[in-house]
Amino acid sequence: MTGTMRAAVLHAAGPPEAFSLEDIAIPEVKPGEVRVRVKACGVSFRDVVERNGTYRRDVTFPLVIGLEIAGVVEETGQGVSLVKEGDHVCTKAFSSCGMCRYCRSGRETTCLNRQPVRGGYAEYVVLPQDAFVRIPLSLAFEKACMLGAGAGVALNAVRDTARTKIGDRVLVTGATGGVGLPAVQIAHHAGAEVIAVTRSESKRAMLEQAGAHHVIVADGDFSTAVRDVTGGEGADVIIDTVGSHVFDAAYNSLALHGRYAFVGQLNSDKISINPARIFFKRAQLLGVGSVSRAQLADVIELAEQDIVRPQIAEVMPLEDIVKAHHLVEASASVGRIVVTP
Ligand SMILES: [Zn+2]
Numbered sequence: 001m002t003g004t005m006r007a008a009v010l011h012a013a014g015p016p017e018a019f020s021l022e023d024i025a026i027p028e029v030k031p032g033e034v035r036v037r038v039k040a041c042g043v044s045f046r047d048v049v050e051r052n053g054t055y056r057r058d059v060t061f062p063l064v065i066g067l068e069i070a071g072v073v074e075e076t077g078q079g080v081s082l083v084k085e086g087d088h089v090c091t092k093a094f095s096s097c098g099m100c101r102y103c104r105s106g107r108e109t110t111c112l113n114r115q116p117v118r119g120g121y122a123e124y125v126v127l128p129q130d131a132f133v134r135i136p137l138s139l140a141f142e143k144a145c146m147l148g149a150g151a152g153v154a155l156n157a158v159r160d161t162a163r164t165k166i167g168d169r170v171l172v173t174g175a176t177g178g179v180g181l182p183a184v185q186i187a188h189h190a191g192a193e194v195i196a197v198t199r200s201e202s203k204r205a206m207l208e209q210a211g212a213h214h215v216i217v218a219d220g221d222f223s224t225a226v227r228d229v230t231g232g233e234g235a236d237v238i239i240d241t242v243g244s245h246v247f248d249a250a251y252n253s254l255a256l257h258g259r260y261a262f263v264g265q266l267n268s269d270k271i272s273i274n275p276a277r278i279f280f281k282r283a284q285l286l287g288v289g290s291v292s293r294a295q296l297a298d299v300i301e302l303a304e305q306d307i308v309r310p311q312i313a314e315v316m317p318l319e320d321i322v323k324a325h326h327l328v329e330a331s332a333s334v335g336r337i338v339v340t341p
Contacts, residue, residue, distance in 0.1 A: 006122065007064050008318055043328045044067060067116070068146050069117070090296070093148055094114040095117060115131075133297055133300065146178065147308070156289075179264060234254055240262055244265065245266065318339045
């Protein structure tokens with residue numbers, strides 16, 4: 001297909017005003033690649049740091065960003081077998097090669113040849129087939145676009161990395177966030193007793209609705225409150241989407257033999273811990289990163305069953321991308337801002 005498409009292009013890193021709406025050539029489809037008509041694209045924090053110059057890995061200008069994409073497959077290149085024309089799809093955050101030793105051992109999120117997914121701020125996007133996973137026709141694009149980076153990572157954390165079991169007590173920090181809220185929903189579904197930590201009383205009802213058994217509203221040390229609701233034992237699993245700002249309180253909330261899963265880090269502050277506190281607790285510190293095809297396919301099913309319920313803050317036309325980035329950078333909304341080209 002030849003012709004042009006509308007896109008929000010970055011010619012250099014900068015403030016939200018750096019976006020320029022232009023008509024650019026539709027990229028051609030090479031072997032192994034797929035062209036998708038973009039129906040919705042979530043505005044993620046990675047978009048913000050790629051735009052403002054904080055995240056520089058594989059970034060060259062001019063550039064069209066946007067990784068939380070959902071749309072319809074319109075053309076498939078030679079050798080594509082994972083999706084077909086007409087399929088509705090959404091994206092992972094990276095595409096993997098499927099061939100390296102990490103891909104061959106179920107660890108595709110650390111693929112040696114992984115490529116970042118980008119290009120959703122446009123009418124069309126062309127990416128390797130591995131970037132796309134099929135969604136049911138009944139699932140709205142505006143919800144599906146954010147599943148990979150949100151609920152997919154939450155499933156990775158709760159089920160596959162922290163190995164949550166029935167009856168486990170699971171503490172989620174940053175519980176109303178893009179990974180936090182689906183972590184609450186998934187942990188509840190897994191049969192855990194869920195403790196959600198948030199800084200805002202106004203979000204209590206939302207967290208209870210998501211399946212939290214206990215909501216702790218706190219801006220400082222919440223470990224005493226966690227001990228109170230767990231009979232003094234603490235939480236078996238911590239899903240920490242905030243990072244160093246809450247680490248001391250969260251680690252103090254961890255039960256003996258607990259698993260502490262690091263999922264997010266919202267600033268550049270370091271943490272400090274006496275190693276004895278790790279072995280006295282027999283604690284496991286775990287790193288969680290990104291989402292595999294299988295994990296994304298599983299959360300798509302959970303979304304279809306309404307167990308995972310992605311939160312949309314607002315749907316805006318692509319023309320409002322500057323406004324959308326201002327809102328996301330200011331953390332001014334609960335749920336995802338989604339743009340539609
Ligand atoms: Zn690989």
